[in-house]
Amino acid sequence: MIKLYDLAGADENRRFSPYCWRAKMALAHKGLEAVCLPWHFTQKEIISFSGQERVPVLVDGDNTVSDSWEIAKYLEKEYPDTPSLKLEAGEVLFTKYWVETILHPDMLQLLIMDIYNNLVPEDQRYFRESREKLFGKTLEEVAQNREERLPRFQKLLTPLRITLKKQDFVAGETPGFSDYIVFGAFQWARCISAFPLLKTDDSIYAWREKMLALHDGLAQNAVGFPV
């Protein structure tokens, strides 16, 4: 059975990493079963066999693959008879970097205290130290007045919003890995925070509902906040 090391909170069933969600949705997309092992930020030694310090880490027989993009490519190559993740188009990479350099940083600032509050104590120490160094201020200062920053966040979603008015999924008529990349961000929020990021009349909200329902409600059924 495929194993996936999956970031967990103080509640071991709270699995909130956006990158791990990409991998879990990709596995489900291909109909591949996997055991998702809970892992904490500070358990670097547990995944040291992968040659790096971050999850997701996928172990499939003798093969170990880290990095969600590499995992998607691995699954495409290793399981060619399963539904495609549609990685070929160059624009998938553009979508990925938009999520990672535009969407994630803004979202992190909105969710940062919720993330902190849901970690085990040793991860809390690690998270506070590393993120406060990153931002040059305290977590509490980063999180301040997040309601006021919501309009800016909403505006930043404009290209995604219009795309999802025109077509059902980011990847077109059916979901692809680009959908899982974007969805990972929203599922990160949903698993860790009760702060509503989307209005119910938003095309992104409607798309997220479809994503939550995919693969027998895999994401819908995850421990989180149904907002």
Place this chain on the structure above:
Amino acid sequence: MIKLYDLAGADENRRFSPYCWRAKMALAHKGLEAVCLPWHFTQKEIISFSGQERVPVLVDGDNTVSDSWEIAKYLEKEYPDTPSLKLEAGEVLFTKYWVETILHPDMLQLLIMDIYNNLVPEDQRYFRESREKLFGKTLEEVAQNREERLPRFQKLLTPLRITLKKQDFVAGETPGFSDYIVFGAFQWARCISAFPLLKTDDSIYAWREKMLALHDGLAQNAVGFPV
């Protein structure tokens, strides 16, 4: 011969519309010759046969197509034996809306006086009135201190910059319509303004050089400012 109505400046050979550049590059991509007829913003009646008021308008025999995206789809369908523009992936649409809702508005604010200064007098009146209404301030106020806004513009390009570090073109190993969509914006700037938007060590600059050279230097040879 295919005809394309193409936005022109006071110098009739200055053809600066980003949307027209998409169409011209798409035609060249497919090896299709076209006559590009100069057109001014205020010559609405000349293209009224197309049922709308904007360029590009393509006339191919009995067929009239407006909107650069519709033109690309038309060329794909009508000329199936020519090189593909790679429109199928849903992420192409996301890239298009990123360009139109994020890149273009910021770029317009940097270029607005250069555009104004290069128009025929009747277009200047139209452009000033419509754009001042849009921004709620004078063109001169919009253009103010553009050097100071350049770092913000540079930052906004981050997902594009990283993508073009990882692969040769937005569409992957070979150019597609998504490249022409993004390039249209930079060619708009190059045709109308001597204000340098890109540093020479930027991966976007290197990609733009490749785009300028495509199709026998079609874009390179256009009237503009080689910055």
